[in-house]
Amino acid sequence: MEQIPLEHILLLSAVLFSIGVLAVISKRHAVVVLMGIELIFNAANLNLVAFSRHDPTLLQGQMFSLFVILVAAAEAAVALAIVLRVYQYFKTANLNEVSTQE
Template identity: 90%
Template sequence: MNIPLEHILLLSAVLFSIGVLAVITKRHAVVVLMGIELIFNAANLNLVAFSRHDPQLLQGQLFSLFVIVIAAAEAAVALAIVLRVYQHFKTANLSEITSQD
């Protein structure tokens, strides 16, 4: 079964749009991180889709694997930061976090 490239790119655009919408509109830090992960996954889907159309070259798939590893490291660091912010401010709501002198 061969899925047309247009369908994959449309799915990627939908994932990217949902991710951007989550980053822009949501206030909770974990939801913002989930939106960033959706954006990364949309980019990975594009890389793999374009890589599939040239089976001789695997650069898109290798780059996608690199992006997945970086996203996992980013998620671990970001969640650690969110936990520290929650311990300090007692909230994970980004609009309620203020600097204290």
């Protein structure tokens, strides 16, 4: 079975990271910003697993990737809870309209 070249995996990871950064910077809806952060995490995980393929006896990349996935799941749960609270208080999920000044 033929393996996918490392360059293709790194290119895919760079595209995912760029889309995630673009979503975080340009969008103002809180849920879209959270999705952008998740794309950035997934790009990092893809890099970790791709580089760990070079030494199949060590599973450091896969283990660190699993840790990142667990942290991302916890981050998503906490962030969605915060977004729900902000929506209840301000009646909007648009980050530009959220302000503590009355």
